[in-house]
Amino acid sequence: MLSVFRFGEPRYEQATAALSRRGDEDLARVEPAVSEILRAVRERGDQALFEFVERFESRTLHRSTIPHPEWSRLSGDVSDSLRGWIDLAATRIETYHRHQGIQPFEFEQDGVRLGQRVTPLRSVGVYAPGGKARYPSTVLMTAIPAMVAGVERIVLATPNPNGALIAAAERSGVTEIVDAGGAQAIAALAYGTETIAPVDKIVGPGNLYVACAKRLVFGHVDIDSIAGPSEILVVADDGADPAVVAADLLSQAEHDEAAYALLICLSDRFLHEVQRELAEQLERLPRNAIARASLEANGAAFVVPDLDRATELASTLAAEHLSLAVRKPADWMHKIRFAGAIFVGDHTPEAAGDYAAGPSHVLPTGGAARFSSPLGVPDFQVRSSIIEYSLDALAAQEELLTGLAEEESLEAHAEAVRVRIRRAKT
Secondary structure (H helix, E strand, O other): OOEEEEOOOHHHHHHHHHHHOOOOOOHHHHHHHHHHHHHHHHHHOHHHHHHHHHHHHOOOOOOOEOOHHHHHHHOOOOOHHHHHHHHHHHHHHHHHHOOOOOOOEEEEEOOEEEEEEEEEOOEEEEEOOOOOOOOHHHHHHHHHHHHHHOOOEEEEEOOOOOHHHHHHHHHOOOOEEEOOOHHHHHHHHHHOOOOOOOOOEEEOOOOHHHHHHHHHHEOOEEEOOOOOOOEEEEEEOOOOOHHHHHHHHHHHHOOOOOOEEEEEEOOHHHHHHHHHHHHHHHOOOOOHHHHHHHHHHHOEEEEOOOHHHHHHHHHHHOOOEEEEEOOOHHHHHOOOOOOOEEEEOOOOOHHHHHHOOOOOOOOOOOOHHHOOOOOOHHHHEEEEEEEEEOHHHHHHOHHHHHHHHHHOOOHHHHHHHHHHHHHHHO
């Protein structure tokens, strides 16, 4: 079921190197088609958006956004229990993110007042996929951090949203809903149309076309990341429960045929038990064809001699989701430098992070956790540096400032210092 690589064998090093490059998505393959979609929507606006929705989503669209008066009607079939779960999850996500954020500050040093101003973005687009499944949780996890940051305009783009997505949007501070998906939705958010004002940043996961579109519009707008397939890495010792480990692996494998389910363990005996559990649990899954394809394409198990090697490999792989199924997990958690989200101990399923634990489930994939972080409030804030000199402070630094400016042959920079001091003396 899982491809097996044992420490010390040549295949182990080869597999490690290959998985370290798993973020290298084949965006070039779809870039010509995506570029054409972006160009068409940028030039022809709503009409091009409608044409692409009909071509790729097999439905006819007569308006780009869903009017507010229709939101309540469309979400009216959401059961009281589901609406309650959405509200409870949203409350937990909001509570977590109110602990985040970049803070302003101010201090004075040698007559120079310095500080940092923090301002929320004016508008953001949040994307929720609508292909193999619907994800109201993604609406909560992208829009609520923006709402907490103070963003005034939050635009959800998702194709043909159902009642649950609209209920999540209502709870999350979404102000507009664009009824489209794919690269055409990213184009509408980035460039605007006759009926959709452009946004300043686009966040949220999507397929290869969405990822490519986000990369191509970056610079015109900001984005969160280029998201790849979902992934989980379970680090387990021989005391872990094989059934629980298998369930965690399958929780990501069922997302998509391209998802990664990875295991690091300490013995062949434990691996055999996990493989057996995977086979048995697969038979009971409604999405077993997707999960099986994922395991066959990207499932891998690494057998290492000890937890020191395990945590070292985990840091190298820098997984989106890391499940730490070991004795005394707190003792080992800090040895893993890079991971998007760490699920600690036997009673912490990755599914909790997907829905209601609190942190956003929009996480760096493909090893990007080495240099990037989960989506959060700081992603929706911009910083401005505040600098104010007194005349005495400027005079005290005259030699410092003019000397460095002249070293770089920037005489006007030096003169901008001197003229202030000269004129103050007259």
